[in-house]
Amino acid sequence: MKDLRLQRRHEKASSQKGRDRVQKILHATLDLIVEEGFSSLSMRKIAGRCDMTVGNLSYYYTSKSDLIHDLVDSVLQGYQDIWDPLISDETLTAEEKLIAFIKLIMEDLGTFETTRFFPELWVMATHDSFVCECKMEAYKKVRLALSRLLKEVNPKLTNNSIEALSVFISASMEGHTIFIGYNKSCSAYAPQALNIAVNTFVSIAKNLTNEQIQTGYCFNALND
Numbered sequence: 001m002k003d004l005r006l007q008r009r010h011e012k013a014s015s016q017k018g019r020d021r022v023q024k025i026l027h028a029t030l031d032l033i034v035e036e037g038f039s040s041l042s043m044r045k046i047a048g049r050c051d052m053t054v055g056n057l058s059y060y061y062t063s064k065s066d067l068i069h070d071l072v073d074s075v076l077q078g079y080q081d082i083w084d085p086l087i088s089d090e091t092l093t094a095e096e097k098l099i100a101f102i103k104l105i106m107e108d109l110g111t112f113e114t115t116r117f118f119p120e121l122w123v124m125a126t127h128d129s130f131v132c133e134c135k136m137e138a139y140k141k142v143r144l145a146l147s148r149l150l151k152e153v154n155p156k157l158t159n160n161s162i163e164a165l166s167v168f169i170s171a172s173m174e175g176h177t178i179f180i181g182y183n184k185s186c187s188a189y190a191p192q193a194l195n196i197a198v199n200t201f202v203s204i205a206k207n208l209t210n211e212q213i214q215t216g217y218c219f220n221a222l223n224d
Contacts, residue, residue: 003078003081004023004026004027004030004074004075004077018060021050021060022060025046025050025057025060025061025067026067026070026071026074028046028049029041029046029068029071030071030075030113031049032046033116033117033120034112034113034116034117034120035116037120038120038121038123038124038131039124041064042064043057043061043064043067046067065130068131068134069130072121072134072135072137072138073138075117076138076141079104079108079142080141080145082104083101083104083145084145086100086101086104087145087149094149094153095153095202095206097149097152098150098153098202098205099198101145101146101149102169102173102197102198102201102202103194103198105142105173106173106190106193106194106197107194109173109174109176109180109181109190110180110181110182110187111182112182112183114177114181114182115177115181115182115183115184116182118174118177119177119178119181121134121135122135139170139174143163143166143167143170144166146166147162147166150162150165150169150205153202153205153206154205154206154208156210157208157210157213158210160214161208161210161213161214164213165204165208165213169201169205172197172201173197176193176197179193180193
């Protein structure tokens with residue numbers, strides 16, 4: 001997992017001390033989720049990890065929902081700090097950017113924090129509408145970044161086709177977590193899975209047509 005980055009200026013973090021406190025709270029929350037899961041998360045435990053009282057914690061976050069929202073934002077910003085410069089890098093071809101993006105996402109799946117955090121987020125999202133909203137917002141931003149790359153690779157695709165393809169590729173990459181994530185049963189095949197993913201996703205991005213995406217006649221796309 002990439003470093004946490006504050007995406008929005010927290011109203012209680014206008015000073016360096018305030019920003020340091022908010023970062024400490026976010027890191028403590030992330031650590032608790034990774035170690036114990038969302039179901040065990042409480043403001044009291046978070047405060048304990050930060051060596052502060054619940055009252056002090058509530059000065060920065062009045063509710064667990066606000067804290068989770070900021071955490072998801074900060075997790076995503078850590079990734080955006082890497083992929084935004086990649087997307088705008090004029091020294092790389094569109095295909096090279098797409099390959100680098102795929103590698104960034106899939107290699108990260110093998111880290112301990114990523115393997116634990118995102119599945120916990122998925123589980124919590126099935127029971128909590130607010131967490132579900134946070135999750136959907138996060139993945140929407142991932143797909144938007146991916147869509148920009150796909151449009152560069154294949155300018156002939158319509159926006160609808162680009163969106164459908166970004167959903168497919170994003171879902172495919174994230175789905176690998178349960179198989180090749182940290183210490184998972186098939187993690188030994190992570191390098192091969194990455195090679196297959198790069199070749200497959202780049203090939204379909206370059207070769208699929210709007211008609212093939214919309215009608216399902218895609219059998220010749222990978223043979224070109």
